[in-house]
Each structure stands twice: as structure tokens, then as C-alpha cells.
Amino acid sequence: MELHEPTFKGNELKYIRKCFKDNLITFGTFIGKFEKAIKKYLKIKYAVSVINGTAALHIALKLVGVKSNTEVICPSITFIAPINSIIYNNASPIFMDVDEKLNLDQEKTIDFIEKKTFFKNNFTYNKKTKKKIVCVIVVHVFGNAANITKLVALCKKRNIKIIEDASESLGTKYLKSNLKNKFTGTIGEINAISFNGNKIITSGGGGVILTNSLKHYKKAKYLINQAKDNNVSYIHNDIGYNYRLSNLQAAIGLAQLEKINFFLKKKRKINQIYKSKIDKIKGLSILPGPSYAVNNNWLNILVIDTKKYQKNSYKLVKKLIAKGINARNIWHPNHLQKKFVGFERHNINKSLEYCKRMLCLPSSNNITQKEIVKITNILNGK
Numbered sequence: 001m002e003l004h005e006p007t008f009k010g011n012e013l014k015y016i017r018k019c020f021k022d023n024l025i026t027f028g029t030f031i032g033k034f035e036k037a038i039k040k041y042l043k044i045k046y047a048v049s050v051i052n053g054t055a056a057l058h059i060a061l062k063l064v065g066v067k068s069n070t071e072v073i074c075p076s077i078t079f080i081a082p083i084n085s086i087i088y089n090n091a092s093p094i095f096m097d098v099d100e101k102l103n104l105d106q107e108k109t110i111d112f113i114e115k116k117t118f119f120k121n122n123f124t125y126n127k128k129t130k131k132k133i134v135c136v137i138v139v140h141v142f143g144n145a146a147n148i149t150k151l152v153a154l155c156k157k158r159n160i161k162i163i164e165d166a167s168e169s170l171g172t173k174y175l176k177s178n179l180k181n182k183f184t185g186t187i188g189e190i191n192a193i194s195f196n197g198n199k200i201i202t203s204g205g206g207g208v209i210l211t212n213s214l215k216h217y218k219k220a221k222y223l224i225n226q227a228k229d230n231n232v233s234y235i236h237n238d239i240g241y242n243y244r245l246s247n248l249q250a251a252i253g254l255a256q257l258e259k260i261n262f263f264l265k266k267k268r269k270i271n272q273i274y275k276s277k278i279d280k281i282k283g284l285s286i287l288p289g290p291s292y293a294v295n296n297n298w299l300n301i302l303v304i305d306t307k308k309y310q311k312n313s314y315k316l317v318k319k320l321i322a323k324g325i326n327a328r329n330i331w332h333p334n335h336l337q338k339k340f341v342g343f344e345r346h347n348i349n350k351s352l353e354y355c356k357r358m359l360c361l362p363s364s365n366n367i368t369q370k371e372i373v374k375i376t377n378i379l380n381g382k
């Protein structure tokens with residue numbers, strides 16, 4: 001049983017056949033259609049589809065001015081892609097702790113900005129390194145909308161840009177505060193989403209850059225297309241990237257996006273089944289989503305009360321894998337990864353503890369009740 005595999009229930013084959021029939025594999029009309037559908041669903045002005053979520057993050061950071069001698073605030077717990085994107089842009093991460101929903105800890109981030117930085121000539125600088133802090137990457141992990149209302153306000157005052165990584169939270173929407181009715185991925189200056197095969201919808205591999213700024217949109221389109229200034233005579237006035245999404249991938253993505261509400265409903269149901277079964281096991285629970293948002297329930301996170309349950313997450317994942325269940329640990333904290341240990345961190349004391357007592361349970365759109373019962377029986381020691 002996989003952690004998260006895709007489900008194809010809609011127009012995927014029909015659209016792929018059309019690509020082949022028209023002989024439009026690399027370029028073609030599905031790219032524009034997919035981008036239009038994303039914009040409409042998320043209620044955002046501009047969308048640029050790209051080859052994957054990591055490429056979207058690379059470009060998003062570049063567009064807000066992340067470069068050498070600048071710094072980016074980021075969470076310690078996230079898939080490594082957003083951290084790598086900081087390094088691709090030759091900048092330095094400043095690692096923050098996470099809250100109990102495993103997202104960037106808003107209070108500690110505000111504490112860092114207020115105590116450890118200074119504001120000069122309309123920019124924020126790190127007191128210790130004197131480097132400019134360009135942006136904060138907010139990653140909404142496992143479908144949980146990050147708690148960012150106060151942070152958004154402070155960053156606006158300090159001219160620190162917000163970049164959202166909503167790769168795992170497509171369909172998650174805020175319910176309260178001035179973010180009410182906004183989808184994750186539509187709040188920051190430029191945002192990124194992945195359509196990797198393990199996400200709530202997939203284009204095989206793919207991603208999107210989202211923004212409300214025409215200037216960012218135009219530059220993103222240009223950079224992902226090898227910075228091509230002239231299509232015929234091949235003039236390139238900047239260093240570009242071959243980051244375009246293919247027509248074939250966009251065709252799959254469009255068919256998947258047409259089914260997003262169906263997938264979200266399925267996800268809610270899967271979460272409810274897990275919850276009802278796990279709540280009966282002493283020392284175990286399912287991490288609830290934050291009350292201020294509607295969650296897309298991408299992955300179900302098992303929380304272990306290690307005083308009441310005999311195994312920590314590492315032992316439990318091993319046991320599940322041995323029984324053919326591809327559960328996974330929470331990502332190893334990034335401030336402890338070999339290549340990142342030398343970078344600044346601020347008051348991190350929760351990340352490792354959460355890793356020890358939380359893990360990811362298989363949560364594919366098509367997981368059956370029978371499969372969930374099999375998993376919960378193993379957790380129950382049966």
C-alpha cells in the first residue's frame with residue numbers, strides 16, 4: 001500500500017489521445033487551458049505552469065530578489081525542495097521551528113524578526129550577518145494551512161515578501177480573519193504548487209507559479225522559457241531555464257483539476273474513517289487540521305502519545321513497512337541535514353520531538369475502508 005498514489009477517473013486518456021492526434025506533445029493548447037483552470041479555481045490573476053514544484057520555487061525566489069548575500073526565513077520541517085531552492089539562488093536559509101500543526105511557528109518567526117533584525121531604507125536586515133532578509137517561505141504541510149495572519153501583517157510593514165509553498169495544500173482555504181475565503185497559494189507575493197504524482201492532483205510531474213503581479217508573471221514566463229527574446233532568431237538577453245510544462249503533462253493536469261472537488265470529498269471521508277478507528281486506540285490520534293481553515297486532508301498524520309503507546313514513530317514506521325504498508329516518517333528536520341547544519345537557526349526545540357511522535361499514514365484518494373482497517377489493526381497490535 002503506497003503512501004499516496006494518483007487516481008485517474010476523468011478525462012485524462014481522452015485529453016492525452018487528443019495530444020497524440022494533434023501531434024502536440026511539447027507545446028499545445030492544454031498548457032493555456034490548464035493555467036486558466038488553475039487561475040479560475042484559486043481565484044488568482046496569473047499562473048505559469050512549470051516542470052515541477054521545485055522549479056516553481058526556484059523561480060519564485062529569484063523573482064522576489066533572492067540572490068547571493070541575501071537570506072530567507074524558512075521552516076525546519078518541510079520536504080527539502082523549498083530549502084534547496086534557496087541554495088539554488090545562492091542565498092542562505094534561516095531555520096525556524098514549527099508549531100503543533102508542523103507549519104512555520106508564527107510566534108517564533110515574529111520574535112526573530114522583532115529581536116534579531118533591523119529595518120533600514122525600507123529593507124529588513126539580519127543584525128548578526130547584516131544581510132538582507134528578502135522573504136519568508138511558508139509551506140502549508142500535509143494540507144494544514146499555516147497560521148500566518150499576524151506574520152503577513154508584520155512582513156508587509158518590514159517589506160519582507162511571503163512566498164507560499166502550497167504543494168501539499170491545494171484546495172485548503174482559510175475560514176477566518178482577513179484571509180477568510182482565500183486558498184493557500186494565493187496570499188504571498190509569488191507562490192508555488194507541485195503536481196507531482198503523490199499530490200492531491202497530478203500532471204505526472206509538474207508545478208505552477210502563482211501571482212497577482214503582471215510584472216512577476218511576465219518575468220516568470222520569460223525565465224522558464226530559456227529567456228527567449230526572439231523565437232525565430234534565438235536572442236536571449238538573460239540566463240533562462242528549460243522549466244516549461246509539456247502539453248502532454250498539462251492535459252493530464254487539466255483532467256485531474258476537473259476532479260478536484262471529488263478528490264477533496266474523498267479525502268474528507270478518508271480522514272473521518274481514520275479518525276473514527278484511531279481514536280479507539282489508546283495513545284494514538286490523528287492530527288486535526290487547524291480550526292481556522294478547511295483542510296484538503298492530503299495526508300493523515302498519526303500522533304503518538306509515547307507515554308501511553310509503546311512505540312515511537314521510527315519503530316512504528318519500520319513495523320508498518322515490514323507488513324507492506326508504506327507509512328513514512330515526518331521529514332528529518334532540515335536544520336540538521338548535512339548540507340544545512342552550518343546555517344542560522346532560531347530557537348528550535350520542537351521539530352525533533354514532533355518527528356519522534358508523528359508519522360504519515362497511507363492516504364491515497366482511492367484507499368479503501370478495508371485497507372484503513374488493515375492499517376489500524378496493525379497499529380492496535382492485532
Ligand SMILES: Cc1ncc(COP(=O)(O)O)c(C=O)c1O
Nearest residue numbers: 052053054079081167194195196
Ligand atoms: C512541500 C513541497 N514542496 C515542494 C515539493 C517539490 O515538488 P516537485 O516534486 O514537484 O518538485 C514537494 C513535493 O514534491 C513538496 O511536498
